[in-house]
Amino acid sequence: MIDIIGIPGSLRADSLNRKLLELSDQLIGDRARIEIAGLLPLPMYNPDDEARETPRPVVELKQKIEAADGLLISLPVYYVSMPGVLKNAIDWICRTPEPVRGTSVLAGKPISVIVGAGGLGATETGNHLMGILSVLDADLDNEAALEFVRLPERVDESGHLAVEEDRGLLKRFIERLVDRIDEAASG
């Protein structure tokens, strides 16, 4: 089975972006497993700490990503940009420990991005993140990030997407990631 690591770009316990990842796991069924890796255990990136010893939670996250077939990131927009916790995670995990072009843990890794936000800056945020992932040589789709703007209005009381059309959109988006992973595996 295909293994995907799902990274929510929000630390909130009831994060709607985390719920989008949970729902993605349900929607993709037996074709893939999406294991969520939360960013709460990561300390703030500090080159001094890195020079001493890479912190255990960072090593563990890198190992999970290395072992996975692909990555699905679902992030909110914070002030028309990506949340600091996600940028912090990227800062940590892409060092090897030195930044050498083409050797980051994300190099060649199929990645898809979902932006689950209020309404302002979703496209810019998705593009910004994809720009960073591209510099890190991730394997990105030609299609833009999937956006769910006004996300809080599109979920039921349990926080999951309430509208069937939205669930269909999400399902097709995840299927596309799994197809890309299949294609990459078959050469």
Ligand SMILES: Cc1cc2nc3c(=O)[nH]c(=O)nc-3n(C[C@H](O)[C@H](O)[C@H](O)COP(=O)(O)O)c2cc1C
């Ligand atoms: C500090 C902060 C800044 C935000 N800034 C924006 C913003 O610029 N544009 C936007 O569309 N939503 C903004 N939001 C709303 C969140 O993106 C939105 O509520 C999102 O669904 C929260 O994701 P979560 O449920 O995964 O935590 C902001 C929320 C917070 C807490």
